[in-house]
Amino acid sequence: MLLFETVREMGHEQILFCHGKNPDIRAIIAIHDTTLGPAMGATRLFPYLNEEAALKDALRLSRGMTYKAACANIPAGGGKAVIIANPENKTDEMLRAYGRFVNSLNGRFITGQDVNITPHDVRTISQETNFVVGVSEKSGGPAPITALGVFLGIKAAVEFRWQTQRLEGLKVAIQGVGNVGKNLCRHLHEQGMKLYVSDVNPVKTEELKKLFDVTVVNPDEIISLDVDIFAPCALGGILNSHTIPFLQAPIIAGAANNQLGNEQLHSQMLAKKGILYCPDYVINAGGLINVYNEMIGYDEEKAFKQVHNIYYTLLEIFHIAKQQGITTNDAAKRLAEDRILNTKHSKAKEIAA
Numbered sequence: 001m002l003l004f005e006t007v008r009e010m011g012h013e014q015i016l017f018c019h020g021k022n023p024d025i026r027a028i029i030a031i032h033d034t035t036l037g038p039a040m041g042a043t044r045l046f047p048y049l050n051e052e053a054a055l056k057d058a059l060r061l062s063r064g065m066t067y068k069a070a071c072a073n074i075p076a077g078g079g080k081a082v083i084i085a086n087p088e089n090k091t092d093e094m095l096r097a098y099g100r101f102v103n104s105l106n107g108r109f110i111t112g113q114d115v116n117i118t119p120h121d122v123r124t125i126s127q128e129t130n131f132v133v134g135v136s137e138k139s140g141g142p143a144p145i146t147a148l149g150v151f152l153g154i155k156a157a158v159e160f161r162w163q164t165q166r167l168e169g170l171k172v173a174i175q176g177v178g179n180v181g182k183n184l185c186r187h188l189h190e191q192g193m194k195l196y197v198s199d200v201n202p203v204k205t206e207e208l209k210k211l212f213d214v215t216v217v218n219p220d221e222i223i224s225l226d227v228d229i230f231a232p233c234a235l236g237g238i239l240n241s242h243t244i245p246f247l248q249a250p251i252i253a254g255a256a257n258n259q260l261g262n263e264q265l266h267s268q269m270l271a272k273k274g275i276l277y278c279p280d281y282v283i284n285a286g287g288l289i290n291v292y293n294e295m296i297g298y299d300e301e302k303a304f305k306q307v308h309n310i311y312y313t314l315l316e317i318f319h320i321a322k323q324q325g326i327t328t329n330d331a332a333k334r335l336a337e338d339r340i341l342n343t344k345h346s347k348a349k350e351i352a353a
C-alpha cells in the first residue's frame, strides 16, 4: 500500500500510529477532515488480520465520519481509531495508554465506544483524557438512538419505495443483533414487522428470542432471504460482488459502517438490481448526533429532533438520486461535499476579511 498516495486519494489530514511495549498497544488514529469542526469518531478494538487491514478500516471509517457529520449538519469533522487487539487480551492498562495517545491530540480528535469497546472501557480511557464522550447516563450511550435513526430510515425507504407509511407485516432481516441491532428489533417489533435475525454469537440471538418473536437464521443465509428490508448491523464490507447477487430485499437500511465493499462499484451494482440503498453514514448518524449533544450539554428533545432529520435527509437523497439518475451513495456524497465546500469558502472569506 502506497501510504501517502492512499492518504492523498482519500483526503486525510493526519494519521497517528500509536505504539507501546509495556503495556503492548498498537492503535491507529485517523483524522480525515476538520473543516466542520474537531474530528469525532468512536474507537474500535478488533483482531485485524494484518496492519494494512487495520489502516484501511481506520481510513474508510474516518472518512465516513466526515460525510456523516456533514449530512447530519453536525459541526464536527471525521475521525476514527482502531486498536489492533483480540478482545480477550484487552486490559485497562492498554486502554489508559490509548487514552494518553488521544490526549496528545489535545481535542483534535474526540472519541468513544465502537465495536468491542464498552462504556466501562470508555470510562477507563477517560482516566487519561477528557476527549471522550458517549458514556454519561444522561445521554444513555449512542446505540439506542442510533437504532432509532435506522428505524426512521426504514420508514423513509418504505415510504419512498412503496408510497406507504404502513410497516405492519413487512419482513426485515437483521444481520447482527448487538447494541444497535437489538434496539432496532424493539422498534420493528412494536410496528408489527416480521423479524429474521442472525448473529455469529448465538448468545445474542438466544437473548433476543426471550424478548421478541423472532426467527433465528444462519449467519450465512441472512443476506439472501426473501424479505422486504435487509438491515446490516454487524461489520462492514457485507455488500460486495459476492453477496449482492444473492440479495432479494428491495431495500437495504442498516447501522453498520462501511457496508459497501467498494463504494462506487457496489452502489452501482445495487442500483442496477433496483435495490434502494440507504447510505450507511446517513442512516446511522444517530450515535454521532447523540454524543455531540452530550458534548455541548445534553438536551434530549433537541437530540431526538436532530435524529428525526435522518428521515427527511434520506427522502431528500432518494429524490436527488432519482431526479439526477445517480446512486443514492453519490447523492449523499454530493450533499456532504457541498456542505463541506461551503464551509471552507465561508472560512476563507472570514480570513480574507
Ligand SMILES: NC(=O)C1=CN([C@@H]2O[C@H](COP(=O)(O)OP(=O)(O)OC[C@H]3O[C@@H](n4cnc5c(N)ncnc54)[C@H](O)[C@@H]3O)[C@@H](O)[C@H]2O)C=CC1
Residues within 6 Å of the ligand: 113, 114, 115, 116, 142, 143, 144, 146, 175, 176, 177, 178, 179, 180, 181, 198, 199, 200, 201, 204, 219, 233, 234, 235, 236, 255, 256, 257, 284, 285, 287, 288
Ligand atoms: N453503536 C453505535 O452507536 C453505532 C454503531 N455503528 C455501527 O453499527 C455496527 C454495529 O454496532 P454495535 O451494535 O454497536 O456493535 P456490537 O459489537 O454491539 O454488535 C455487532 C454484532 O454483530 C455480530 N456480528 C459480527 N459479525 C457478524 C456476522 N458476520 N453475521 C452476523 N452477526 C455478526 C456480533 O456478534 C455482534 O453481536 C458497527 O458496524 C458499528 O460501527 C454505527 C453508528 C453508531
Ligand SMILES: O=C(O)C(=O)Cc1c[nH]c2ccccc12
Residues within 6 Å of the ligand: 040, 041, 042, 043, 068, 110, 111, 112, 113, 114, 133, 134, 142, 257, 284, 285, 287, 288, 291
Ligand atoms: O457513527 C459512528 O460510527 C460513531 O463513531 C458514533 C460515535 C459513537 N460514540 C462516539 C464518540 C465520539 C464520537 C463519535 C461517536
